[in-house]
Each structure stands twice: as C-alpha cells, then as structure tokens.
Amino acid sequence: RSNTKDVTTMKTKLLTILALAASLLVAPASANTQKTLVIIDSGINTELDWVKSTLVEEVCIIEYGTCPNGQKFMTGPGAAHVRYQDVKDKAMHHGSQMYSVATQVDPNVRVVFIRIVGMSDKGFANSYTMRSVQQALDWVDANATRLNVGAVSMSIGRSYTEAGCPIEASFQATVRKLTGAGIAVVASAAPNRRHQQ
Template sequence: MIKRIILLGLFSTLLITASINPVVASDLAPSVAILDSSVDGNIVEIKKNLLHEVCILEWSVCPNGRYFLEGPGSAFLPVKYGLSGTFDHGTQMTSIAISTNPSIPIVFMRIIGAAESGARLRTSEQTVYQALEWVLDNQLRFNIQAVALAQGSHNLSTSKDYCPRSARTATAITNLFNLGIPVFVASGNNGDKSRVSWPGCLPLAIPVGAVTNGKISNYSNIDPNLSTFLAVGEAKARSSLQAQVNASGTSVSTQVFAAMWIYLKTQLPELSFAESIKFLKEIGRPVTYQEKVGYWIDKDDLTQAVENRKYGISISSKTYIVRITRKFI
C-alpha cells in the first residue's frame, strides 16, 4: 500500500507557463532554487540577491488568484502572514543562505498556500515534483546549480524500506542529479537516528543533517546509511518584520550547506559534480554514527580549502583543517 504524502503543508498544482523573456544562463552566476513558504523581497539584504520568484500552489492563492505565477512579487505574502512562523520560514531561510554566501543568487519558489485567515493550507506531494520539474525546465535559464528544500514529511514506515514510494518526485530528483544539480533536503527535526524525512530519503536526494557545537544535534534526524553531509543547525536570521531572530533546525543546515555548494561552484567552476562531492568529503570533518561516517562541512574550512586549491596547495596535506572524529551512541 502506498501512503499519500502530506508535507506539513506540501502540495498539488496546475502548472501554467508564463511568457517571460529568456535569460542567458552563461551571463549569470550559479544560483540556488529555494523551495519554501514565502519570501519578503522588501528586505534590502534579500532583495539584492533575489534573482527570480515563482509561486506554485495546490490552491488558487498566488498573488494573481491562480495556481501559478512567476516574476517579481510572486512569492511574497503580506506581513500579516509573515507574523506566522509557517510563512516567515522562507524569509528566514533565504536570509541564512545569504549570510552564508553573501553573493548567492536565489530563485525563490513559494510552495505553501495561505488561507485568507492566515492558516496554512493543506498541500501534497504533487507540488513538490511540479516545483522540481519547473527547476528542471528552467535550470539553464537561471543557471540553477542546486535546490534547497527545507520542507518534508516524517510519516514513514517502520520497516527497513521506510521511504514512501514517490515515482514522479524520485524521477525529478534523479533527472536533476544527472544534470549535476543536487537536491538538498532537510533531514528533519524529529530526533530520529535511523530515518530521515521524505523526500530526503528518496534515491539521489541529499539529506542534510545538523550539528550543534561539533556534535550531531539532538533534534536532527539521521539515517546512517544515507546521511552523508551535515552543517551547522543554528543561525541568526531576518524575519518578515525585519527583526533578527534565532533559527535552529535542519532547515538551517540545509540552507547553509546549499549556500556553501553554490560558493564552491562559483569559485571552482572547473570541478564536475563528482569532483565537488569528493572535494567536500576531503575537507569535511568526519562524524561517525553507528560505524557510518558523515561529513560536517564548516564554512571557514571550505573557504580556506578553496583558497588553498587556487594557490595550488594540496588538499591531501590537510594542514588547514582541524579534524574532529567523534563516536556518537
């Protein structure tokens, strides 16, 4: 029996193609597609990095009263919605990506619907794969080099093969992966140390776990067989009210990791997808859990490693990395 996946408000949609003048990708720096609730492009720090906005929803509540819209303001919600943590989440995640990589171009895709009352509307898997398919269709247009998805479902089986079957979503992730575009997904905040949330558990998705003070965060989901990468799970963020807030969770680590990936692709464009993954593993701080090794990628380590490579210093020397190996029970 296949479970119907409801992602705390994920989605199904009629996709409508808008007529927009094409952009030549070669003229653009590598960008990330952030799939989340909404973004406040009026915040100065965000506006300068906002390359494009898209709204793909199950409900006809995009700013044009339909299921789909793209262009300036498409992913915006009025501040009254931003007061809710649900809808402010996207703004916070965007600000974290920018604070990690200040020059990062962002294609923000709103995938969470809001009722007039301010309630989060029920959404399903369909919007996830339609959003990923939009990325696939437009990756050249905006030079999208990564997807960051900090939404998910932990409605999983307890069996060894626990991940819900989602053929179309899995196909979209695979197609992006084959183009060298990773889909980074929050592993989830349930404290589950044997399963990661959907869709991070799907083949070729890359779940990102969180570390706190150098250790796997208590809240972070981990699958020892899948969880290859981790990043810091706490950060300062900007809210829709332009106030600074403290954010924590694997949503944070996902944005941090995706922003670091874009930094790597920008600074060392000669690296292939496989070479980029290898580079990160070589500079990562190994974290061992149930005899499986994951890699905590630290921003300062990455910056130093990139600079060293530019100056011809071998990564294998590891002279600039403080390596920490811990056994977590």
C-alpha cells in the same frame, strides 16, 4: 515535542548542508557564469533589502489557496511574496529564514524562490502535498539552463502512515535527472520529529 538541543542541532546541520550546497555556487571568473540557488519553501518577504539585492526570479505553485495573482501558478515579481503583516503562523516565515541562511553563507548568492505553501485568509499556512513539490522540481528542470541553476534547497516536511518513508518514483526520477546534470538537490525535513506508527 522538540527541545532546545534538538532545534539547535537541526539548525547546525541545516547550516552545514546549505553551506556545502552554496559552495557549488561560487562564481568562477565571470558574473555571467555564477550559479543560482533555488529555494523551495513557504514564501518570502520580498520587501527586505537583502532579498531585493539577490533575488533573480520568483515562482508560486499553490495547491490549497492561491498565489498573489489569484491563481494556482504565477511567475515574476511578487509571485513568492508573503505580506508578513498578515501572517499568524510561524511556518510562513520559514522561507525568509532559509533565504537568510543562504545569504549569510554567501552574500552574493543569486536566488530563485519557489513558493509552494498557500496562506489562509486568517494568516495560517495551508497544506501542500508532494504534487506541488514535484511541480516545483519540474519547473526547475525546465528552467535550469536558462537560470544556470547549481543547487536546489528544499526544507520541507510531510506526514505519512507507512512503516517506511515513501518516495514517489517521479520525484526520484526528477532528482536523479537534476543531480545527473550537476545540480545538487538538498532536502532537510524536521529531524527532531518522530514517526509514529
């Protein structure tokens, strides 16, 4: 069980991490050189004014369930949108919360949002695996130059049974490639949870 202190500590750490990543996104002299922040998460409410003014591109990569177009992959307007009147699971609000943090750190931030969490017909978050996370990072790698990506934020979690936390070689390789290109990759995942063997 998490307690209020754990949740507050986690939010404080996350804000600090995102603030550090956002510091990389400060535009030099020209708006054309401003870096873009990629957020990989559950989805967003694209009808919010502060989203409309900062959202550069939307992507949807879903393993379980479908994107708004009825497929497993979608790009363009509406791809990351979640109809919040249909949401019954607070996990589906997480993407908008992380987006909100980014805009509080930098109101002029440019954001590309990649949704990797599907939603059931009853409004609950579907499962996802590292496969969709890997596909999201591969998409970032393929589009980093076009979008002038400066940082990637992933507030995601996973369950595992191993004694240690397994990290796939392909995931490590992609993160190394992105960081080698000067793109900060920040991951924060449920620090108040305990691994049980």
